[in-house]
Amino acid sequence: MARSSRSVDWGFPRWRSYGAEREAVTVRLCDREGCDQPGDRPAPKSPNSPERWYFCQEHAGEYNRNWNYFEGLSAEEAAQREANERRDASGFSQSKHNAWAGPGDGTRSRDEMRALEVLGLEADAEFEEVRTAWRRLAKSNHPDVKPGDADAAQRFQAIQAAYDVLRTAEERRQWRPPA
Secondary structure (H helix, E strand, O other): OOOOOOOOOOOOHHHOOOOOOOOOOOOOEOOOOOOOOEOOEEEEOOOOOOOEEEEOHHHHHHHHHHOOOOOOOOHHHHHHHHHHHHHHHOOOOOOOOOOOOOOOOOOOOHHHHHHHHHHOOOOOOOHHHHHHHHHHHHHHHOOOOOOOOHHHHHHHHHHHHHHHHHHHHHHHHHOOOOO
16 A cells, blocks of 8 residues: 555645644653653752752642752852842832732732832731821821921821822722622
């Protein structure tokens, strides 16, 4: 029997996905002994090493639970590395749809985080703490308390703006649409 030169797409090349070849696709298996799942999740073999293990999802999760990023470092080196990582990662804006990126738990916007900085509060501060800090700072920087002090007036305006941002966000969270 002669080998057929007819293609399997019946003359309609668009029936195939783009980039589809007829050759077998090379699939890398999980590097965990005895696992036959595709290993499509890279993991470092050691700190600061370009070599990688390739695990399936289950074994990648197991590997990450047992991974100690600061292994072999002194306390000072670990603190320095953590500070560098936090500084370098600050460029990633928080994503509400992911709820894992950026500072806080992902429930606050960038404006809210700036407002909390102005009030000198942590990212997970409750609204009662916000109100207390606002009152304390507003009383100490009010133009009636410090007449003629331009810096205090600017701080008071920043404090008021920060409180307005946080109050509006809290009202938005508390509001429930009528059923």
